Amino acid sequence: MIALLDANNFFVSCERVFRPDLMNRPVAVLSNNDGCLISRSNEVKALGVPMGAPYIKYKDVLADHNVAIFSSHFTLYGDLSSRMMSLIESLVPKIEVYSIDEPFIDLSGIKNIEALCHHIRHTIWRSLGIPTSIGIAKTKTLAKVANYYAKRTPAFKSICYLDSFDRTELALKKISIGEIWGIGKQISKKLESQGVITAWDLKQVDPRCMRQQFTVVGERIVRELNGISCLAIEDVEDLKKSIQVTRSFGKPITNFYDLKAAIATYATRLGEKLRRQDLFTQNVSVFIRTNKHRPNDPQYSNSATVVLQKPINDGISLIKAASIALQQIYINGYTYSKAGIMAHELKPKGQNVQLDLFSNKFEEPLQSPELWEAIDNLNKRYGRGTLFSAACGKSLSWKDKKNLLSPSYTTRWDQIAIAFAR
Ligand SMILES: [Mg+2]
Numbered sequence: 001m002i003a004l005l006d007a008n009n010f011f012v013s014c015e016r017v018f019r020p021d022l023m024n025r026p027v028a029v030l031s032n033n034d035g036c037l038i039s040r041s042n043e044v045k046a047l048g049v050p051m052g053a054p055y056i057k058y059k060d061v062l063a064d065h066n067v068a069i070f071s072s073h074f075t076l077y078g079d080l081s082s083r084m085m086s087l088i089e090s091l092v093p094k095i096e097v098y099s100i101d102e103p104f105i106d107l108s109g110i111k112n113i114e115a116l117c118h119h120i121r122h123t124i125w126r127s128l129g130i131p132t133s134i135g136i137a138k139t140k141t142l143a144k145v146a147n148y149y150a151k152r153t154p155a156f157k158s159i160c161y162l163d164s165f166d167r168t169e170l171a172l173k174k175i176s177i178g179e180i181w182g183i184g185k186q187i188s189k190k191l192e193s194q195g196v197i198t199a200w201d202l203k204q205v206d207p208r209c210m211r212q213q214f215t216v217v218g219e220r221i222v223r224e225l226n227g228i229s230c231l232a233i234e235d236v237e238d239l240k241k242s243i244q245v246t247r248s249f250g251k252p253i254t255n256f257y258d259l260k261a262a263i264a265t266y267a268t269r270l271g272e273k274l275r276r277q278d279l280f281t282q283n284v285s286v287f288i289r290t291n292k293h294r295p296n297d298p299q300y301s302n303s304a305t306v307v308l309q310k311p312i313n314d315g316i317s318l319i320k321a322a323s324i325a326l327q328q329i330y331i332n333g334y335t336y337s338k339a340g341i342m343a344h345e346l347k348p349k350g351q352n353v354q355l356d357l358f359s360n361k362f363e364e365p366l367q368s369p370e371l372w373e374a375i376d377n378l379n380k381r382y383g384r385g386t387l388f389s390a391a392c393g394k395s396l397s398w399k400d401k402k403n404l405l406s407p408s409y410t411t412r413w414d415q416i417a418i419a420f421a422r
Helices: 010-017 042-046 055-064 074-089 113-128 140-152 165-173 185-193 199-204 207-225 256-276 315-329 361-367 369-382
Strands: 002-007 027-030 037-040 068-070 094-099 102-106 132-137 159-161 243-253 279-290 301-312 336-344
Touching: 002 113, 002 140, 010 027, 010 037, 010 068, 010 074, 027 042, 037 042, 074 094, 074 102, 074 113, 113 132, 113 159, 132 140, 140 159, 140 165, 140 207, 165 199, 185 207, 199 207, 243 256, 256 279, 256 315, 256 336, 256 369, 279 315, 301 315, 315 336, 361 369
Parallel strands: 027 068, 132 159
Antiparallel strands: 002 102, 002 132, 027 037, 094 102, 243 336, 279 301, 279 336
């Protein structure tokens, strides 16, 4: 048996952990630049405000209902996520982290499955204050279905166990194929035109037929719905092929220096991501573009790639490479709204590397792993941006708009929650 644990309204729940006063108040979390709603409490869902709704459009409705609004605070969510995952890991033999708030849990060999799952939920609630739902079934795809019901059926008390054929049949008959893991809009449209409406209908489709139409991915879904596990719990993360940092600017950029500073900041962030995974890159791409939602403005977008002589992951070399790429594509006179940097051809540490015979040895100290470990540790301890390259610039007017950010309760000493006792 496999369980899928999923935190309820995760970002909202994270905001509530240190704000018990919000426990019964509607809460919503916004995307980058405070653009759209990306997490809603049940009260906000009940208001009929859809997922991904533009904040501007619903601002008045939300204010009328006294909804507490937050900018997205990924440092907080990431930290609470890793605490939740290690808590679960301490209670079960094996998990696979599927997303920031969803691990698959391998339950093979567990005798009292339901009791263990109640214990996991209770432990997370008591230790972290995060509410969760658990779906249990024979395969990952069915565990996702079970989780769908665990969330929506109050009688299940947040745990749904598809332990019998009858229960599974009932569950599959009442769920449309669009809700099934891996069935996107395109596929569900095509299937619906063939009369396949519910997951139960999909379960009856000949797997070979699915393979012909939707490749092996489609075939697997049908087999998984039939209780045949095709997707194992994987404990090793696949080696990523590329890593990127892409953002829209809080305010449009019209000059080269601000754009260069923005790219340098993204390159810094990219370096942090690479070093955290012990990866190096030899191939750095930068893209810039104007706002395509303003068709009356002159439009431009372009990208450039710099191929390096040896793999790097230090901030200074990444900023240098990114600046070279930017110079190749920058054209004056446009209003830029978005940019990004990507590292390709990632190599793990220690992989054989062709050394550069002619490299300038004065550059070496800047690439010393000890230096960057020290920088990372300082920024981790005292907050991101404590130590940064001057290339990133001091004026951050182009930075993400985050006007409604909550404190970094769990990652900054100066923002730790204070409790008063009477
Ligand atoms: Mg969730």
